[in-house]
Structures are given as C-alpha cells and as structure tokens.
Amino acid sequence: MSGPESYQLFTSDTCGFCARVRQFLQQRGMSMEFRDTLRDPAAFKELLQGGGRGTVPCLRIQRGDEVEWMYESMDIISYLDTHSPQLG
Ligand SMILES: N[C@@H](CCC(=O)N[C@@H](CS)C(=O)NCC(=O)O)C(=O)O
Numbered sequence: 838m839s840g841p842e843s844y845q846l847f848t849s850d851t852c853g854f855c856a857r858v859r860q861f862l863q864q865r866g867m868s869m870e871f872r873d874t875l876r877d878p879a880a881f882k883e884l885l886q887g888g889g890r891g892t893v894p895c896l897r898i899q900r901g902d903e904v905e906w907m908y909e910s911m912d913i914i915s916y917l918d919t920h921s922p923q924l925g
Pocket residue numbers: 851852853854855890891892893894908909910911
C-alpha cells in the first residue's frame with residue numbers, strides 16, 4: 838500500500854498493552870492522536886462500530902478513503918516500526 842497514512846491510537850489509561858505501544862511511540866519520538874475509550878464514550882463507540890471490537894490498543898490507519906483497524910499491541914508496534922518514516 839502506498840501514499841501517506843494518518844493514524845489514531847485507540848487506547849485507555851488502565852491498559853498495560855496500550856502503555857507498551859505509547860512507550861514505543863515515545864522512544865521513537867512519534868506523535869499521533871490518542872483516543873481514550875474509557876474517558877470518551879464517542880471514541881469507544883467509534884472503535885466498536887469501525888473495528889468491530891472494543892479491545893484496546895487499536896490503531897486506526899487512514900489511507901485516503903480507506904480505513905484499517907489494527908488490533909494487537911505487537912502487531913501495531915511492528916507495523917509502525919516499518920512505517921515510521923511516514924510520521925511527521
Ligand atoms: N493481545 C492484546 C491484548 C489487548 C487487551 O487485552 N486489551 C484489554 C485491555 S488491557 C481490553 O481491551 N479488554 C476489553 C476487550 O477485549 O473488549 C494486545 O496485545 O493488544
């Protein structure tokens with residue numbers, strides 16, 4: 838898949854798997870929008886409807902009109918590891 842991508846990380850404060858992904862981002866100096874599914878009911882609803890599950894962490898990847906919802910902290914970290922040059 839080519840072209841620019843934009844990311845949102847659906848996350849919660851209490852989730853250790855989310856902390857792992859956020860720590861990875863911090864170490865790499867990457868920033869992206871965080872959507873807190875416990876504090877923001879609209880974010881939780883969007884995750885459920887878009888991704889099909891309320892599990893966090895989930896990375897929402899937007900490529901043009903196409904949206905991919907990626908679950909699993911290790912998959913998210915591996916993905917961002919290879920796509921990091923695209924991050925501002
Ligand atoms: N194997 C997953 C585990 C994710 C997970 O268990 N998330 C918990 C919070 S720590 C969760 O969202 N549970 C609620 C649910 O699955 O709906 C990962 O590494 O991302």
